[in-house]
Amino acid sequence: MGKYKPPKVRKYGRGAQVCSRCGSHDAPIRAYGLHLCRQCFREIAQDMGFRKYR
Numbered sequence: 001m002g003k004y005k006p007p008k009v010r011k012y013g014r015g016a017q018v019c020s021r022c023g024s025h026d027a028p029i030r031a032y033g034l035h036l037c038r039q040c041f042r043e044i045a046q047d048m049g050f051r052k053y054r
């Protein structure tokens with residue numbers, strides 16, 4: 001013990017962005033200033049009042 005291991009930080013490429021809601025690296029969506037995976041985006045979109053095109 002004693003050695004400091006810095007956290008792995010990726011600024012570019014795969015895994016650079018994670019879902020700001022669940023922390024998943026799964027296909028984050030950058031829309032409306034959000035960083036969400038597809039699943040969280042759907043849930044939040046409903047909360048925010050987004051609707052499907054009629």
Ligand SMILES: [Zn+2]
Nearest residue numbers: 019022037040
């Ligand atoms: Zn998510």
